[in-house]
Amino acid sequence: MDFNLPALKLFIRELKMASPPAPSISSAGSTPSVMALGNLHFQRAWLQGVLVPGCEHEGNLLLDDGSGVIELYFSKESQTHQWKAGMYVLIVGAYTVKDGTSVLKVHKIVDLSSSPDREAMWNMEVIEAHDLFYAASIG
Template identity: 45%
Template sequence: MDYSLAAVKMLCSQLRDAKPTPSQNAASLGGVLFQRAWLQGVLVPFSGGGGDNCLVLDDGTGLLELGLTNDFALRQWKSGMFIRWLTCR
């Protein structure tokens, strides 16, 4: 992880348009290179195709399924919570 690259604040719709740059283990959007993106929105319930419940962030421009590590999965997440989320590419 290159911490000299900023964690850019973006919308879910913008994150979808980001292009991977495998040689740098990063992504770019509009000429901005990043490895981490900061998003914020509301948690909404979602039932996956396999019947597994997961958390989805809705920021008003799109939805982003959240990948939780075991530490975060143990917390009391509730639909309607407003959260800030930092994701790594």
């Protein structure tokens, strides 16, 4: 994992537009888990939203941020807490597409359910991050 690459604050609909970067001389040694969204390369995405039930028999959860839904894959480290549908969470994880399905491998998850104004603050943070990325890309 290249921690020099940012964990982008994104909405799920934007995350699903990401794809592996086009091969080039500068990215010849890059890790296959690197994704690109325009000119931005990243390995981790930072999302926030509500946990919703997935396939009950598999015990998986989905994240819904109002712009889309993504399947979550919990690592053993992130299973130390009892995550339940209805919780509002912050998640940082690696984005992959497996058999045509978008999946976020959870590296870090934090329960923000008791935080007031959490959703409004998140929307402002994502919009501010987009403004900074846009300014950097044209500057």
